[in-house]
Amino acid sequence: MFDLFSGLPLTVGFSLALALALVLIFEFINGFHDTANAVATVIYTKAMPPHLAVFFSGICNFLGVLLGGVGVAYAIVHLLPVDLLLNLDSGRSQAMVYSMLVTAIAWNLGTWYFGIPASSSHTLIGAILGVGLANALLTDIPVGAGVNWGKALDIGLSLIISPLAGFAVAALLLLGFKKLFADSKMHKTPEQRRAIDNKKHPPFWNRLVLVLSAMSVSFVHGSNDGQKGIGLIMLVLIGIVPAKFVLDPASTPYQIQRTYAAAGHLNDFYLRHANVLGDYLALQTPPSAEPSQKARCSPQDTMSSIQAVRHSLDGVRTYKELPPEARGRVRSHLLCLDDTARKVANMGVLPADAVTDLRRLRADLSATTEYAPLWVIAAVALALGIGTMVGWRRVVLTVGEKIGKQGMTYAQGMAAQITAVGAIGIANAFSLPVSTTQVLSSGVAGTMVANRSGLHNGTVRTILLAWLLTFPASMLLSAGLFAVTVLTLGG
Structure with a gap:
């Protein structure tokens, strides 16, 4: 990890740190x-101290980041258009990240201070979109090309659909519990349990489900939200x-060969479909042997980029040989090839x-460009896990008591948490970022409506x-900060 600072000027090293x-x-x-939401129900229902x-929950978040992969991380990264990712100089990249x-x-911090279950995902994604649009306004890039709108639409839909689905599914799940277990003690609130049964904790099986589902929410939260930090570090x-x-740099000879072979297969693929892609990819124009790195990715340069990748990786067993x-040129060509292939796939x-x-x-082309070193994953996992263990009280009270006009029952907590695990788990499978805050809060609200408890309108x-x-x-x-920083630095 620490060797990344070797050979760097003091100012660059300080900025990196x-x-x-x-x-x-x-x-x-x-x-x-965010993770306060994951433990809100289990704490409020007194299923766990x-x-x-x-x-x-902190441990489960840690494990979720370690085992979650990097699909969501690069979904976040690719909100920025490939042209911006190609042309980031050190100064502009620092302004962007800061x-x-x-x-x-x-x-x-502001929403946490007031105990509002706002979404870290929305905040980060909004900040990324702001930077992309500001960069477009400060350069000759059209505003419409300042953001990868295809990826933004996919993520936007997941952020809109997931809380709506959470509301509906949690409500239906609670209604199912009420029908199947009409006389069960799971439909009591912690206060009713203490007053009627003189018991502090939920019934055993309800308590077990509450604990397991809460830890599962923490795990899937780590595997989804933790990847956002991984994407930022990369x-x-x-x-x-x-x-x-x-x-x-840790790519094996097999992985490099896989990328090399994928470039060749991509060449063959385009030639097989030349009847519909010939004009778009300029397949009739002989590619240059080694195109220069361009400021913009152009489908017309696709065959030249394929040749360049094949030429650069021929016989290479480790990237340290380059x-x-x-290495920078290879990455640029691979990013452009991936971007063009995405556009071709969406042409219909x-x-x-x-x-x-x-x-x-x-997937084969991006195998060695979409990665994260183990120390990056471990550092993000540790930060998320430690953060989980502090500052949870404000949001727990909001989720447990202030969304509905009555306190949450055990069945409501179970329904909301099971729904959250399913929704976030599905999003992880499709490498889409979602908001744990929105899904769980919407689930709680859905159970309150289904339970006819009413919602606390305020x-x-x-x-x-x-x-x-x-x-x-x-x-x-973020757009204002980026613009001020770039203009101040003379970018």
Whole structure:
């Protein structure tokens, strides 16, 4: 880990250390900001003592990050258009990262202070979109190309659908519990349990489900939200010290050969479909032997990029064999090939089986560009896990008592948590970021409606207002910070 500072000028090293620290601070805040939602029901229902709940939740978050992969991490990264990722100089990349992180940290701390279950995911995604749009306004990039709108639409839909689904599914699940277990003690609140049964804790089986589902929420939260920090760190590393991180230095000869072969298969694939892709990819124009790195990715340069990748990786067993400049060129070509392949897959001119083949080739092409070193994953996991163990009290009270007009029953807690595990788990499978806060809070609200408890209008109004304001506020703040920083530095 520490060798990444070797050979760096003092100012660059300090800037790198500061940027990494800000990412870990963001994840630490994310821990007690978002994960408070994961333990809210289990603490409120007294299924676990608070100190044990947050301790084991922290461990589950840690494991979730370690085992969650990097799919969501690069879904976040690819909100930025590939042209911006290609052309980030050290100064602009630092301005980008600082703007996003300062925005996310400030908004998260503010909403946490007032006990509002706002979404860290919305904050970060809004900050990324703001930076992309501001960068477009400061350069000659069209505003419409300042953000990868295809990826933004996918993520936006997941963020909208997941809380709606959480509300409906949790409500239906609670109704199922009421029908199947009409006389069960699971339909009591902790206060009713103490007053009627003189018991402090839920019945054994209800308690077991509450504990297991809460820890599962923490695990899937770690595997989803933790990856956002991983994606940010990789943006920092690639932007500030690209020579060491543009390609996975730990890639095996097999992985490099897989990328080399994928470029060749992609060439053959395009030639097979030349009748519909010939003009778009300029297949009739002989590719140059080694195209220069371009400021923009163009489908017309696709065959040249394929040749360049094949030429650069021919016989290479480790990326250390390539000089830093060559590694940068390979990454640029791979990013452009992946971006063009994504556009081709979305054109609607290829049969379904061909689109499936193209997606497999994209996965092979990005095998050594979409990665994260183990120390990055471990650092984010540790920051998120430790953050989980502090600062949880404010949000627990909001989720447990202030969303509905009555306290939460054991069955409501179980329904909301089981729904959250399912929704976030499905999102992880499709590498889509979602908001643990929104899914769980919406699930609780759904159970309150299904239980005819009624909603506490003031709290619900405050939460909805925070959700609605998060996107525009974070976009404006990050865009302003980025623009001021770039213009001040003469970018």
